[in-house]
Amino acid sequence: MYKRMLVLRFPPQITDQPLVCTLTREFDLCFNILKAEILPGQEGIMVLEVSGHKKNVTDGLRFLRDVGVKIKSVEQEIRRNDDMCIQCGACTGICPTNALTLDRDTMEVIFDPKQCKGCELCVAVCPVRAMEIRFSKETVLL
Ligand code: SF4
Ligand code: SF4
Known part of the structure; x- marks a missing residue:
């Protein structure tokens, strides 16, 4: 099982989309949210652990980046x-x-x-x- 601890930043225009759920539905990933501050019209921040097959994690994170989510590892x-x-x-x-x-x-x-x-x-x-x-x-x- 491959795991990543990540900080996701959602631009205001996409905070109303269920993007993290898509990680489960389309990429077969599990996630554990440690922190989430998502308010309409503002940048949202989420700290979460994502786990699954390495390729699925890579593909899921590419999907998030493609829709505008900024991704950093917690250690960064x-x-x-x-x-x-x-x-x-x-x-x-x-x-x-x-x-x-x-x-x-x-x-x-x-x-x-x-x-x-x-x-x-x-x-x-x-x-x-x-x-x-x-x-x-x-x-x-x-
Ligand atoms: S270094 Fe600080 S933030 Fe990181 S796991 Fe330990 S207590 Fe938590
Ligand atoms: S001063 Fe240094 S050792 Fe003490 S709590 Fe802060 S980071 Fe830890």
Whole structure:
């Protein structure tokens, strides 16, 4: 099973179309929506995990791009501002995917964006707002 964690941006003129359902109907894909902010007449943002056969995922994402959806991986949309991070470790206890972990030898907090699911828990818990997520209202934009 091939999986992708994605951030989809829908231009205002297509937010009323059931495009994500088409991924299931026509491309036999499963999806798990983690976040959706879709309002008529405004750009919509959706964070979701898409899974299925790799070719179907590729074809489904091509379909979305062809109708104007902008697609990025979650890891492209999150970063840690290393200048701000004070290595306090608060985020390591809350991150559900081990994208933020503590190296016991160096006591350094390691961030692996490839493991990130975009849940935003680290944004809320970070005392210095070092975690920056483009699709979050809680953070400074990159
Ligand atoms: S957004 Fe969620 S999954 Fe990603 S690093 Fe932060 S806590 Fe971990
Ligand atoms: S909570 Fe913030 S400051 Fe603390 S280790 Fe994590 S990213 Fe760095």
